[in-house]
Amino acid sequence: xxxxxxxxxxxxxxxxxxxxxxxxxxxxxxxxxxxxxxxxxxxxxxxxxxxxxxxxxxxxxxxxxxxxxxxxxxxxxxxxxxxxxxxxxxxxxxxxxxxxxxxxxxxxxxxxxxxxxxxxxxxxxxxxxxxxxxxxxxxxxxxxxxxxxxxxxxxxx
Numbered sequence: 832x833x834x835x836x837x838x839x840x841x842x843x844x845x846x847x848x849x850x851x852x853x854x855x856x857x858x859x860x861x862x863x864x865x866x867x868x869x870x871x872x873x874x875x876x877x878x879x880x881x882x883x884x885x886x887x888x889x890x891x892x893x894x895x896x897x898x899x900x901x902x903x904x905x906x907x908x909x910x911x912x913x914x915x916x917x918x919x920x921x922x923x924x925x926x927x928x929x930x931x932x933x934x935x936x937x938x939x940x941x942x943x944x945x946x947x948x949x950x951x952x953x954x955x956x957x958x959x960x961x962x963x964x965x966x967x968x969x970x971x972x973x974x975x976x977x978x979x980x981x982x983x984x985x986x987x988x
Contacts (some may be wrong), residue, residue: 869983885928885936885950891943892922907947909970910955912976915985920944924983926959931969961985 888907891897904910913921926946927938931954952974958967964986970979
């Protein structure tokens with residue numbers, strides 16, 4: 832900010848010129864507040880995506896990531912959890928969500944034990960593959976009310 836005068840040397844001082852410089856200086860001062868720390872994002876271990884009209888988020892590995900997932904849970908109407916036989920959390924689980932007529936709506940792989948989906952009201956099938964074994968659940972999603980909760984448990988460790 833000490834070199835602000837040097838920026839305007841040789842230019843006519845107009846009201847708009849000064850306002851533009853002032854706006855730029857103020858914007859540059861705010862950049863550190865807008866910056867995202869890549870390490871913090873990696874630590875949160877949360878992935879999200881929007882495919883067609885379906886938004887989803889997955890994560891929950893570690894206490895911080897689990898807390899972050901719980902904070903956003905209310906924004907999603909389907910909550911899925913993946914665990915091992917002994918209750919241990921699973922990540923990297925491939926999943927697909929399709930209409931009962933077979934039309935695929937979304938697919939991906941989880942980044943943690945929790946998968947939250949925002950689906951339009953209707954009937955769906957959720958399929959996952961845990962330890963090489965496929966599992967499916969049929970669900971009915973309502974336009975309002977509590978989230979539909981689904982749990983997949985590994986068949987073996």
